[in-house]
Amino acid sequence: xxxxxxxxxxxxxxxxxxxxxxxxxxxxxxxxxxxxxxxxxxxxxxxxxxxxxxxxxxxxxxxxxxxxxxxxxxxxxxxxxxxxxxxxxxxxxxxxxxxxxxxxxxxxxxxxxxxxxxxxxxxxxxxxxxxxxxxxxxxxxxxxxxxxxxxxxxxxxxxxxxxxxxxxxxxxxxxxxxxxxxxxxxxxxxxxxxxxxxxxxxxxxxxxxxxxxxxxxxxxxxxxxxxxxxxxxxxxxxxxxxxxxxxxxxxxxxxxxxxxxxxxxxxxxxxxxx
Amino acid sequence: xxxxxxxxxxxxxxxxxxxxxxxxxxxxxxxxxxxxxxxxxxxxxxxxxxxxxxxxxxxxxxxxxxxxxxxxxxxxxxxxxxxxxxxxxxxxxxxxxxxxxxxxxxxxxxxxxxxxxxxxxxxxxxxxxxxxxxxxxxxxxxxxxxxxxxxxxxxxxxxxxxxxxxxxxxxxxxxxxxxxxxxxxxxxxxxxxxxxxxxxxxxxxxxxxxxxxxxxxxxxxxxxxxxxxxxxxxxxxxxxxxxxxxxxxxxxxxxxxxxxxxxxxxxxxxxxxxxxxxxxxxxxxxxxxxxxxxxxxxxxxxxxxxxxxxxxxxxxxxxxxxxxxxxxxxxxxxxxxxxxxxxxxxxxxxxxxxxxxxxxxxxxxxx
Amino acid sequence: xxxxxxxxxxxxxxxxxxxxxxxxxxxxxxxxxxxxxxxxxxxxxxxxxxxxxxxxxxxxxxxxxxxxxxxxxxxxxxxxxxxxxxxxxxxxxxxxxxxxxxxxxxxxxxxxxxxxxxxxxxxxxxxxxxxxxxxxxxxxxxxxxxxxxxxxxxxxxxxxxxxxxxxxxxxxxxxxxxxxxxxxxxxxxxxxxxxxxxxxxxxxxxxxxxxxxxxxxxxxxxxxxxxxxxxxxxxxxxxxxxxxxxxxxxxxxxxxxxxxxxxxxxxxxxxxxxxxxxxxxxxxx
Numbered sequence: 001x002x003x004x005x006x007x008x009x010x011x012x013x014x015x016x017x018x019x020x021x022x023x024x025x026x027x028x029x030x031x032x033x034x035x036x037x038x039x040x041x042x043x044x045x046x047x048x049x050x051x052x053x054x055x056x057x058x059x060x061x062x063x064x065x066x067x068x069x070x071x072x073x074x075x076x077x078x079x080x081x082x083x084x085x086x087x088x089x090x091x092x093x094x095x096x097x098x099x100x101x102x103x104x105x106x107x108x109x110x111x112x113x114x115x116x117x118x119x120x121x122x123x124x125x126x127x128x129x130x131x132x133x134x135x136x137x138x139x140x141x142x143x144x145x146x147x148x149x150x151x152x153x154x155x156x157x158x159x160x161x162x163x164x165x166x167x168x169x170x171x172x173x174x175x176x177x178x179x180x181x182x183x184x185x186x187x188x189x190x191x192x193x194x195x196x197x198x199x200x201x202x203x204x205x206x207x208x209x210x211x212x213x214x215x216x217x218x219x220x221x222x223x224x225x226x227x228x229x230x231x232x233x234x235x236x237x238x239x240x241x242x243x244x245x246x247x248x249x250x251x252x253x254x255x256x257x258x259x260x261x262x263x264x265x266x267x268x269x270x271x272x273x274x
Numbered sequence: 275x276x277x278x279x280x281x282x283x284x285x286x287x288x289x290x291x292x293x294x295x296x297x298x299x300x301x302x303x304x305x306x307x308x309x310x311x312x313x314x315x316x317x318x319x320x321x322x323x324x325x326x327x328x329x330x331x332x333x334x335x336x337x338x339x340x341x342x343x344x345x346x347x348x349x350x351x352x353x354x355x356x357x358x359x360x361x362x363x364x365x366x367x368x369x370x371x372x373x374x375x376x377x378x379x380x381x382x383x384x385x386x387x388x389x390x391x392x393x394x395x396x397x398x399x400x401x402x403x404x405x406x407x408x409x410x411x412x413x414x415x416x417x418x419x420x421x422x423x424x425x426x427x428x429x430x431x432x433x434x435x436x437x438x439x440x441x442x443x444x445x446x447x448x449x450x451x452x453x454x455x456x457x458x459x460x461x462x463x464x465x466x467x468x469x470x471x472x473x474x475x476x477x478x479x480x481x482x483x484x485x486x487x488x489x490x491x492x493x494x495x496x497x498x499x500x501x502x503x504x505x506x507x508x509x510x511x512x513x514x515x516x517x518x519x520x521x522x523x524x525x526x527x528x529x530x531x532x533x534x535x536x537x538x539x540x541x542x543x544x545x546x547x548x549x550x551x552x553x554x555x556x557x558x559x560x561x562x563x564x565x566x567x568x569x570x571x572x573x574x575x576x577x578x579x580x581x582x583x584x585x586x587x588x589x590x591x592x593x594x595x596x597x598x599x600x601x602x603x604x605x606x607x608x609x610x611x612x613x614x615x616x617x618x619x620x621x622x623x624x625x626x627x628x629x630x631x632x633x634x635x636x637x638x639x640x641x
Numbered sequence: 642x643x644x645x646x647x648x649x650x651x652x653x654x655x656x657x658x659x660x661x662x663x664x665x666x667x668x669x670x671x672x673x674x675x676x677x678x679x680x681x682x683x684x685x686x687x688x689x690x691x692x693x694x695x696x697x698x699x700x701x702x703x704x705x706x707x708x709x710x711x712x713x714x715x716x717x718x719x720x721x722x723x724x725x726x727x728x729x730x731x732x733x734x735x736x737x738x739x740x741x742x743x744x745x746x747x748x749x750x751x752x753x754x755x756x757x758x759x760x761x762x763x764x765x766x767x768x769x770x771x772x773x774x775x776x777x778x779x780x781x782x783x784x785x786x787x788x789x790x791x792x793x794x795x796x797x798x799x800x801x802x803x804x805x806x807x808x809x810x811x812x813x814x815x816x817x818x819x820x821x822x823x824x825x826x827x828x829x830x831x832x833x834x835x836x837x838x839x840x841x842x843x844x845x846x847x848x849x850x851x852x853x854x855x856x857x858x859x860x861x862x863x864x865x866x867x868x869x870x871x872x873x874x875x876x877x878x879x880x881x882x883x884x885x886x887x888x889x890x891x892x893x894x895x896x897x898x899x900x901x902x903x904x905x906x907x908x909x910x911x912x913x914x915x916x917x918x919x920x921x922x923x924x925x926x
Contacts, residue, residue: 025735029743032728035802036750039761042771043754046764096657103653115654122665124856126863128881129672129902130665132888136675136895137668156664159657176362179329182349183356184376185427194375198366213752220866224888236756240870252757259752267745 040256047249069247069254078230081147082216085231089154089215090208096155097162098204101170116167123160130156131224138225145227153221158211165210169203202269209266213259279341280305280463281326281431286335288321288487295321296487298335303431303465308457310466310474313484314510319467320435322484326465327356327433340430355424357434361416363408369419370395370404376427394422397456414445421453425460432457434466438473450476471511475499483507503544505633508556515562515603518554518636521547528627531555535599540575541630557630562605564593566614567622576624579603581617595623676899685896693900703883703901710880711908713793714862717800718808721857722850724801725808729816730842734824744813751806759870762799766790766871791873799871800861807860808853815849839923851917858916859909880905 050060069075100119104112122130131153138149177199181191219233226234232255239245281303288296296318303309311319324330326337328349336345344352355376363372373394374387382390395404398418408416417437424432434453438446454477457464468474474481475495483490483498483506491503502508509516517539519531529543531553541555569578579595582602591612593605605623615621677689697703728747732740765771766789773785789795819842827841843850865881872878880901887898 022735025731028727029731029736032724032805033743033746036747036805037753038765039758039802040750040753042761042764043757096660099653100657103650106650106653115658119657119661122661124859125669125906126860126881128863128865128884129669129906132884132895132898132902133668133672134664135888136672136899137664140671152664155660159660163657174360174362174365176358176360177364179349180356180358180362180364180423181375182329183327183354184423185350185379186375187350190379195364199364217752217755219756233756236760240756240760248760252754252760256754256757259754260749263749263752 043249043252043256046246047253065246065250066254069250072247074230074235075251078232078235081230082232085147085151085154085218086212086215088151089158090212092151093155093158093162093211094204094208097159097166097207098200100163101166104167105170105173105175116163119163120160122156127157127218127220128224131221134221135224145225147226147229149225149227150222150229150231153225154215154218157218157221158214161214162207162211165207166200166203169206170200173199206266206269209262209269213262213266216255216262217259278305279303280307280339281465282338283322283326284336284338286322286325286332286337288318288325288330289333294487296325296332299489301482301489301492303463305463306461308454308464308466308477308479310468310478310481311484312468312471312474312481312510313490315469317484318487319469319484323356323433323435323465323467326431327354328352329356353430354433355427355429357417357420357424357432357437359436360440361408361420361437363411363416363419363423365408367408368404369400369406369408369411372408372419373404373423373426375423380427390426391422394426397425397459398422399452413441414449417441417449421456425462429462431463431465434464436467436469439468439470446473447476453477475511481511483510485510502556502631505554505556505635508631512558513604514556514558516554516556517601517603518552521549521551521553523549529553529555529632531632533599533601535597535601537577537597537599537601539577539630540627541632542628543632545634547632547634551634552636553632553634554636555630555632557603557625559592559604559606560590561625561629562603562623563625564595564605564607564611564615564621564623566619568620569598569622572622573624575627576622577603578620578622581615581619581621584612584615584617593621595621672899673903675896676903678896678899680894680896693897694904696897697900697904706878706880706883707905707908709793709878710862710905711912713796713800713879714858714909715912717797717804717861718854718858720797720801721804721808721861722812722854725805725812725853726843726846726850728805728809729812729846730838732813733816733819734821744809747806747809755803756866758803759799759867762795762802763790763871766795766798790871791877793872793877795871795873796868796877796879799867800864803864803867804857804860808857811849811852811856812846813849815846819845847920850920854916854920855913858913859906862905862909 047065048061048063050062050064104115107115134149134153134156135145138145143149177195178191181195182188186194217233218231219237222231222234223237232251236248236251236255239248239251279302281301283299283301283303286296286299287294299318299322301309311322313319321330325332326339328344328347328351332345336343338344339353349356363369364375367375370388370391373391377387377390391404392401395401398421400415400418400422403411403415403419408419411419417440420437421434438449438453441449450473453464457477466474466477478495480492480494481498482492485506491498491507493501493503498507498511502511505516508514517531517533517537519533519537519539522530522532522538524530524543524547527542528540529547531539531541533539539555541557547553572578577597579597581593582596583592583594585592585594586609587606589609590606591609593607593612593615595603595605597603603623675685676693677691679686679688679690679692697707728743732743736743763770767773768785768787768790770790772789773782776782777785823841823845824837827837862879863881865879865885868877868879868882869885872882884898884901884905887894887901
């Protein structure tokens with residue numbers, strides 16, 4: 001879809017100007033998107049086909065795999081645990097991240113930059129290393145593996161991203177609004193209630209959904225710390241290790257839909273704010 | 275000052291770590307007075323304003339408002355309100371909600387708030403725009419709304435932190451007059467921070483010039499313009515010719531300076547000057563007279579020179595004259611006075627000795 | 642008028658900082674200390690012994706796996722970063738407003754399930770997988786290609802898909818600082834095509850490219866799920882598998898696993914430093 005209004009000038013990029021260039025560019029993007037979404041499409045497709053083994057052409061459609069997956073008693077436990085972890089992760093990482101991002105606003109450029117970079121470090125360390133380090137730590141202080149350990153791991157994974165998004169949003173936050181409120185007679189609490197909170201609510205909600213999504217999808221750190229407990233990814237991993245099981249596709253689709261819902265929700269909230 | 279004192283700043287100092295931003299500021303501002311704090315960026319004027327508002331705390335000294343010591347009070351307990359540089363309107367509230375916010379905090383009934391908001395909207399000429407959001411306002415409208423919001427709780431003193439600096443020149447000039455009119459109509463005390471000397475001249479009852487954390491001079495616009503207390507003040511307010519040289523002699527208050535190139539200029543000494551010391555003379559371009567003539571005909575008050583440039587400025591014409599030692603001096607003349615003056619022409623220029631001030635030190639030195 | 646770091650700032654930053662210290666810095670420090678311990682049977686013996694590091698670099702198994710890990714990580718990053726760069730460029734300057742939508746779609750794939758995407762690739766690449774089936778049906782091949790799966794290639798194919806969206810983000814955000822006027826200015830001065838990118842655009846977005854490279858390199862080399870699922874027993878093992886086995890496998894040896902983790906992280910930092918240095922030289926005109 002090349003817009004006809006735009007004048008055909010050689011304005012940007014090797015593929016920018018000419019019509020042929022735009023077609024090449026569009027093809028490139030299409031191939032990349034196909035590459036990214038092929039696994040997703042395959043998963044959803046095979047969660048709905050009758051044949052338990054994949055084969056082409058597709059023979060028939062069914063919801064049996066979903067029924068079977070949901071009938072698995074472990075599924076309910078895993079789902080509950082996953083939702084619990086997601087909620088805790090969202091709450092705690094936002095609870096830690098919001099004050100942190102506001103504290104950063106009060107700091108000077110250099111200190112601030114260093115702190116932002118430092119807070120992103122956990123995201124730059126392979127989850128495997130985070131997972132084993134936490135496992136060693138908890139075993140060292142004598143805490144048995146379990147859901148609380150996994151929750152700590154999820155917060156550790158989510159917090160850098162929460163700080164990153166909040167920090168980016170707060171850069172446009174006008175601190176003099178808070179001073180104006182104080183100046184007009186608002187106490188610190190009234191300032192928070194009337195000005196700060198309404199202004200940051202969308203960003204905070206977005207960050208919380210992002211944290212929930214990261215938690216829901218977290219496998220590696222969980223696997224090293226959760227012990228015998230179940231979460232959806234841990235359940236899926238177990239099924240995968242056991243061999244072909246078409247209920248996996250159904251479970252995966254459930255996870256996929258919840259993740260997409262959370263992320264789209266976060267995006268919509270961010271958009272409405274702008 | 276005969277009027278009762280609204281704000282009394284006594285010995286206020288401010289240090290950030292080892293760095294002193296304000297050194298012992300003393301300033302008394304009368305009721306209903308419009309006082310500008312004028313100075314280059316970094317001179318401490320905004321810090322001083324924020325100390326009065328309560329956002330910064332003085333390292334030493336005190337601030338009294340209508341006799342009450344407010345030095346330790348937080349901003350929301352002070353009878354001052356601040357108009358911020360960029361308005362700082364609450365983006366999630368309408369203009370009316372912004373203006374009424376302080377009244378709502380004070381527990382006013384809704385109807386009374388609405389009436390007061392309408393009154394203020396009318397005062398700042400935003401009638402009918404109360405329902406708009408801040409993003410739907412122009413730059414000038416934002417500052418009007420911010421002004422109305424700050425006036426709503428009827429502060430004893432209104433503080434304004436360069437509220438017009440983000441506006442373009444035409445709008446700024448218009449708003450200056452309007453602000454002045456509102457201040458007169460309300461009979462309120464305004465403290466106005468600006469780095470724009472024209473703005474300060476246009477609006478103020480008195481101007482307090484600040485430089486490097488100190489008050490340089492406090493006075494009416496006329497006093498400051500015609501009798502600047504230092505080289506800095508004369509250079510910062512209006513335009514001026516500065517000539518630095520050594521003191522050749524002092525006679526009945528008239529100083530003669532000799533530049534390194536041998537040019538002799540005369541002016542009146544503001545402070546006693548020792549012969550042989552370095553001093554700087556300041557003379558306004560409009561005080562400089564100019565006539566055609568040969569340097570041989572020069573009176574002791576005159577200098578010979580060559581016209582280097584003639585610049586037409588509309589209501590006046592600026593003539594730039596190069597003295598024999600290379601010193602460049604400006605003379606501002608009315609258009610009619612300049613007929614026949616051209617580049618390269620040899621002229622005589624001079625000024626009454628009492629129109630030029632002389633201070634010790636050289637141009638760049640602290641005043 | 643900069644605000645001083647007040648007690649308020651410390652109070653706000655404190656909790657998150659404390660969390661990172663307790664659950665990130667301390668565990669990593671403990672893990673590092675443990676890498677110098679030794680293990681005898683099921684008993685871990687505290688001490689300071691370089692035996693694990695010696696084993697990691699001199700034994701028959703480890704160096705080969707380390708080298709393969711670095712290679713797989715590097716090649717993955719070397720594929721991911723240029724593609725991400727091209728995407729960011731096209732989204733910003735060719736598709737303009739539609740670019741944001743494309744970015745959104747790319748990012749959604751980031752949240753389509755980590756395990757699921759890896760597993761689905763097995764369905765696609767397997768010997769009886771979709772790709773082989775399609776190729777067979779089209780008559781392009783007469784026998785399934787077995788090399789598609791259980792090889793370092795399979796690992797890289799999957800990793801590229803996993804990491805591409807992540808790499809687009811930093812490059813895109815760096816690219817938003819590049820204005821149309823920069824591009825037009827450079828064109829006007831005679832920088833076109835590759836030269837425009839090498840001498841103007843790439844240096845401007847270099848921090849973003851560096852971050853993208855580091856992220857994809859480290860996360861690719863540190864992954865253990867992908868090689869477990871599609872890497873195969875012989876050719877596809879990576880350090881992540883070995884480390885994971887030392888922690889959750891049968892003959893678990895935590896000190897050895899810890900040492901391997903720090904060896905691979907050290908190597909990653911080293912390779913990354915060299916690469917960014919090289920990149921800076923290349924972009925100098």
